[in-house]
Amino acid sequence: VSKFLDKLTAAAKGQACCLCVGLDPDPGKFPAHLKEKGAGAISEFNRAVIDATKDLAAVYKPNLAFYEAHGETGLRALSETLAHIPSEIVTIGDAKRGDIGNSAKQYARALFDGLGFDAVTVNPYMGTDCVLPFLEYADRGVIVLVLTSNPGSADFQRHHHLFLRVVEMAAEWNKSGNVGIVVGAQHPEELAKIRLLAGDMPILVPGVGAQGGDLAAVIEAGKGKEPGRLLVNVSRGILYASSGVDFADASRKAAEDLVGRMKDGD
Amino acid sequence: VSKFLDKLTAAAKGQACCLCVGLDPDPGKFPAHLKEKGAGAISEFNRAVIDATKDLAAVYKPNLAFYEAHGETGLRALSETLAHIPSEIVTIGDAKRGDIGNSAKQYARALFDGLGFDAVTVNPYMGTDCVLPFLEYADRGVIVLVLTSNPGSADFQRHHHLFLRVVEMAAEWNKSGNVGIVVGAQHPEELAKIRLLAGDMPILVPGVGAQGGDLAAVIEAGKGKEPGRLLVNVSRGILYASSGVDFADASRKAAEDLVGRMKDGD
Numbered sequence: 004v005s006k007f008l009d010k011l012t013a014a015a016k017g018q019a020c021c022l023c024v025g026l027d028p029d030p031g032k033f034p035a036h037l038k039e040k041g042a043g044a045i046s047e048f049n050r051a052v053i054d055a056t057k058d059l060a061a062v063y064k065p066n067l068a069f070y071e072a073h074g075e076t077g078l079r080a081l082s083e084t085l086a087h088i089p090s091e092i093v094t095i096g097d098a099k100r101g102d103i104g105n106s107a108k109q110y111a112r113a114l115f116d117g118l119g120f121d122a123v124t125v126n127p128y129m130g131t132d133c134v135l136p137f138l139e140y141a142d143r144g145v146i147v148l149v150l151t152s153n154p155g156s157a158d159f160q161r162h163h164h165l166f167l168r169v170v171e172m173a174a175e176w177n178k179s180g181n182v183g184i185v186v187g188a189q190h191p192e193e194l195a196k197i198r199l200l201a202g203d204m205p206i207l208v209p210g211v212g213a214q215g216g217d218l219a220a221v222i223e224a225g226k227g228k229e230p231g232r233l234l235v236n237v238s239r240g241i242l243y244a245s246s247g248v249d250f251a252d253a254s255r256k257a258a259e260d261l262v263g264r265m266k267d268g269d
Numbered sequence: 270v271s272k273f274l275d276k277l278t279a280a281a282k283g284q285a286c287c288l289c290v291g292l293d294p295d296p297g298k299f300p301a302h303l304k305e306k307g308a309g310a311i312s313e314f315n316r317a318v319i320d321a322t323k324d325l326a327a328v329y330k331p332n333l334a335f336y337e338a339h340g341e342t343g344l345r346a347l348s349e350t351l352a353h354i355p356s357e358i359v360t361i362g363d364a365k366r367g368d369i370g371n372s373a374k375q376y377a378r379a380l381f382d383g384l385g386f387d388a389v390t391v392n393p394y395m396g397t398d399c400v401l402p403f404l405e406y407a408d409r410g411v412i413v414l415v416l417t418s419n420p421g422s423a424d425f426q427r428h429h430h431l432f433l434r435v436v437e438m439a440a441e442w443n444k445s446g447n448v449g450i451v452v453g454a455q456h457p458e459e460l461a462k463i464r465l466l467a468g469d470m471p472i473l474v475p476g477v478g479a480q481g482g483d484l485a486a487v488i489e490a491g492k493g494k495e496p497g498r499l500l501v502n503v504s505r506g507i508l509y510a511s512s513g514v515d516f517a518d519a520s521r522k523a524a525e526d527l528v529g530r531m532k533d534g535d
Contacts, residue, residue: 027371027372029375066368066372066375068366068368068372068373068374068375068376068379069372069375071375071376071379071383072375072376072378072379072383073383074344074379074383075341075344075345078340078341078344079341099366099367099368099392099395100334100365101365101367101392101394102332102334102365103417103418103419104419105293106293106332106334106335107334108334109295109332109334109335109337109338110334110337110338112338113334113337113338113340117337117338117339117340126365126367126392126394126395127394127424127425128367128392128393128394128414128425128426129365129392129414129417129419129421129422129426130417130419130420130421130422130423130424130425130426131420131421131424132419132420132421133419133421134421148394148395151369151395151396152369153369153370153395153396153398153399154396154397154398155395155396155397155398155399155400156395156396157396158393158396158397158438159393159394159395159396159431159434159435159438160394160395160396162428162429162431162434163428163429163431165425165428165429165431168425168428169425172424172425
């Protein structure tokens, strides 16, 4: 078992289905008193959300797009955000990188050595040699896109059941026990099939909340044997639960509600 | 015709097959007098290569991995590098991004508005809605991975000829005339088939040089009707042509040799 999996099990506190909070800060959606500071308020916003939800979240998942969009200011906010996350909570860098070995090595270096993420998401389109440089960090998690939560997931991922082929390959890549997969909440039938193929690998499920997936169906189809093998991500539904000065309290309430439903669904 | 395509045509100076120089700086491979400065020498290294090759290159293509690996220092070097590229030469941000619309919009903002690239590479795995936010920048180029130059391209891209489906979709996405595709030099037979399907879209071909692809076969199979519709990328073969103080002269000689062979192959 990898160090990544051990940390995930501990962070799950016995729950099969755990909350992953997507830290995708969009200054345009910030509460009025922070909005005027623009990207300069990202770190403050994230820290307030983390403080309000850290006893409820097993995982925090910053999507790098929301930081890169603001250049140096955004990247500094990302570092400050990561520094603020309690060390026992798992961090996933949602970067969806994929490139030839020579370049993938540099991305792995940026995300694991530089930013210090416990795990990252990777795009499988370019194949095995593009995933290997990430897998070589055996103490970190590598979470492979399989069947995503957006409408476009039908365009190529379903081409002759490609997504099932990706699950098979992900299982082959899992020699160090550090591989996970991404399956959107919009596909509960496929999720059940994928769970059978994937064994007890962690499955990260986006698409509950703003994107409308059914949490109970996801838990039914996707939960694993060990705690923390089903990670349900909610971003906008928690971050923007209120646009008032009480936004952090509202984030906490939204997270509490979700965690309650996750326990009921177990 | 898009502004991107116009700029590409002008930069091609009448040549069907043009040189794209991949600016993938690896301080570990720098000449001895720069190596000791590490990432602090990236900008100086790139500027020397640009000065030595700018009358030969139609396109410069920095791969973002090589800058992100060095954090703030790397990103500052990327900005300095872009500022040094003559405005008539096309810049492609080789970022291979792909994410749901909400996030893709942020990546497009980072790469087009922030860094100011003329074009970017995108990963198609997540489907149409993940490419749309890039396409909305109708004056910029969006270059879609189809069949890449690495061994792993066989793993998923060839799954029931998925890569041909991607070409078909790329042609559908090309309403503003700003779409291109990536096909590795390792696949000349498929390149000929893809050129037929893709019409006169620009095709970016990595894999000549360090990765061993056959330039004459690529030109035969891939050239288009208009100038600049076949872009052959070489990175390591130009950047590290010499590890001495004469590295920039050696880069120029390697680039001259390539451009000569490109003209002969037309």
